[in-house]
Amino acid sequence: MTVGNRSGFLALIIGALLVWSTASPAHHGWGWATDEEFEITGTITDVRLGNPHGEVTIEVDGAEWVIEVGQPWRNKRAGLKDELLSVGREITVHGHRSARKGQRLVKAERVVIDGEDYNLYPGRDS
Template sequence: MPQLRFIFLLSTAVFAVFLATSTAQAHHGWAWATDEEFEITGVIQSVRLGNPHGEVTIRADGGDWVVEVGQPWRNERVGLTREMLSEGREITVHGHRSAREGERLVKAERVVIDGQDFNLYPGRAS
């Protein structure tokens, strides 16, 4: 009987780990976004930088959009600083929008602020 309990607990733990990783993988990466290139210009309303990626909320097209920018190391590598992402600044985002109907979420490949390009994913065409 103790062996059955151990096997049950072990299989439950393995399933929980699988579920947690598959849920995280469903969002992180590019699988949740469309393949179609998308561009939007708006004014920065709020900023949250950090891991697993930064988020910038912009007001555009009559509503707020959440833009995923890079991880801290990725932003730093291309010279994109917190000051450049300050509230009230205009930003143009090139990337891919959410595949979920009506969701105002964009994964940025490249952003333009004050005419300066910040290519977060130089290996991807954008």
């Protein structure tokens, strides 16, 4: 590989990393959600757990909402076992909904299942 080709390749890699690093925070973190506290209760219809965070789909009055729960370590720390997030179970979610109009997406701070609280973010009021 010549010096010119290496420089072009390096510029391409740096550019790709910059695009990836600026696009990634657009969803992760809290920037995409409103500051307003939000509560919703529904029945779990689908579950996808893992990294970067788990997602639980719930049905509420015929509409599907996607709930972002914590990363596996965060759920475990809160005592929220995978078995508790099972299809057919009722769940109440306290957190923040998407700031994007019409998007039914909520970032959970705390969930309630069978009357038990699981606080995913103990340092935040929820």
